[in-house]
Amino acid sequence: RGIxxxxxxxxxxxxxxxxxxxxxxxxxxxxxxxxxGFRKQCLTVDAIFILQFLIKRAKRLYICFVDYKKSTRFYK
Incomplete structure (x- = not known):
């Protein structure tokens, strides 16, 4: 019970x-x-929509995606 x-x-x-x-x-x-990230009322779909808008609008757009899932195996 204490736990x-x-x-x-x-x-x-x-x-x-x-x-x-x-x-x-x-x-x-x-x-x-x-x-x-980790905020209420902020959906991934909204971020994707903004990204698509910027891609269509921008002449040059620099984007960096980081895959943290593969990097965590070194810390276990």
Whole structure:
């Protein structure tokens, strides 16, 4: 039973902390509006739509995609 209580309290604490950090970031504009990772109301589909728009509009566009999935095997 003790593990369950600690787990629930840990989830509660991280949830509260996450909400406070998100409120601070949005009020102080610490996170750019172009950042889509781990944010509510920011869908991957929106990022793809913006990317397609920029590709059609731009004469030159430099894009870098990083595959973190393959790089994590070295840290296990």
């Amino acid at each position: 369950t209580i600690v787990s629930c309290l840990g989830k509660l604490f991280t949830s509260i902390r996450n909400n406070r950090l998100l409120d601070f970031d949005t009020s102080e504009q610490k996170i750019s509006s172009s950042q889509f």
